[in-house]
Amino acid sequence: MTDLMQIISNGQANVRLEITGEDLHKFSNELITRAVSEVAAALKGAEEDRLLTRDEVKDMCGVCDTTLWLWNKRNYLKAVKVGSKVRYRFSDVRRILGKTDKSSSYGRE
Structure with missing residues (x-):
């Protein structure tokens, strides 16, 4: 599987992707993990x-x-x-x- 985050960050517009359910699941988990870590860092900064x-x-x-x-x-x-x-x-x-x-x-x- 080509890394979806890499495709998105490269800004490759007009790209058609065929992805499996497993690939979509991995991608969503990666997004959730990233969001959780960013929120945790923001909360830690607010606490400080x-x-x-x-x-x-x-x-x-x-x-x-x-x-x-x-x-x-x-x-x-x-x-x-x-x-x-x-x-x-x-x-x-x-x-x-x-x-x-x-x-x-x-x-x-």
């Missing part, structure tokens, strides 16, 4: 960009407001201003905690 409140960060890190203020002043954990509110990037908090998977489910219930 999520902003946390001051209280969420205090709970995660086990620190007080003063410590958060000091960390911001020393550029250890930089705060992000959203209007008049203070937020922290989830990826920055995860970095300072040195965690990868445990904190990724935080706040998701």
Whole structure:
């Protein structure tokens, strides 16, 4: 079987194909697999960009407001201003905690 994705990506217009049911099934599975991986990557990126409140960060890190203020002043954990509110990037908090998977489910219930 000639790779259908290759034919499509080459932009070969006006091509007639005779394909078997098995070929069509393989092609559809390949499309689904590609779509799932793209959505998973997009969701992971969205999770990284999520902003946390001051209280969420205090709970995660086990620190007080003063410590958060000091960390911001020393550029250890930089705060992000959203209007008049203070937020922290989830990826920055995860970095300072040195965690990868445990904190990724935080706040998701």
